[in-house]
Amino acid sequence: MQQYHKCQPAVMWQRNIIILSIVSALPACALQQVSYKEDIHPILDSNCNGCHIAPYGYGYQKTGLDMSTYHSLMKGTIYGPVVIVGDSRRSILNKLVEGRAGNLQKILHDAENEEITQKEVETIRDWVDEGALNN
Numbered sequence: 001m002q003q004y005h006k007c008q009p010a011v012m013w014q015r016n017i018i019i020l021s022i023v024s025a026l027p028a029c030a031l032q033q034v035s036y037k038e039d040i041h042p043i044l045d046s047n048c049n050g051c052h053i054a055p056y057g058y059g060y061q062k063t064g065l066d067m068s069t070y071h072s073l074m075k076g077t078i079y080g081p082v083v084i085v086g087d088s089r090r091s092i093l094n095k096l097v098e099g100r101a102g103n104l105q106k107i108l109h110d111a112e113n114e115e116i117t118q119k120e121v122e123t124i125r126d127w128v129d130e131g132a133l134n135n
């Protein structure tokens with residue numbers, strides 16, 4: 001019992017610290033939105049646009065997918081969009097970089113994608129889930 005009394009204030013103090021730090025972290029988290037200009041464009045430019053740029057990129061010539069601007073990225077391929085706004089699970093863009101594109105994966109970019117980092121893959125996922133904004 002005596003020990004319980006001794007410990008109580010310390011525990012309370014720690015709890016307050018934890019609650020305080022969660023509360024003060026919240027506004028920062030809410031503001032941390034992925035930016036197309038700052039984050040996504042540079043990732044696609046350095047990893048993908050060697051091939052996905054009009055008119056001579058190999059990937060562009062094969063699919064019509066030019067990822068050099070927001071609008072051309074959102075236009076997608078000649079078959080349709082590669083970004084489903086708000087749904088990275090179903091977006092082919094995310095499936096490809098995450099290695100979830102099944103048979104397509106082998107035909108497309110197994111080797112080429114080795115350069116892209118896990119952090120970049122997650123950034124693209126968050127951007128799509130946050131609404132794929134032109135921000």
Ligand code: HEC
Pocket residue numbers: 044047048049050051052058059060062063065077079082092093096097107108109112113116
């Ligand atoms: C070395 C060239 C090259 C690089 C680099 C490259 N791609 Fe591609 N990409 C292609 C080619 C070629 C195709 C078409 C394959 C085919 O249909 O035969 C393609 C197709 C695609 C498609 C269309 C899939 C569909 O719906 O048919 C997407 C999406 C795509 N690439 C995304 C990316 C992303 C994202 C990156 C960067 C992480 C990237 N590509 C890097 C060459 C490349």
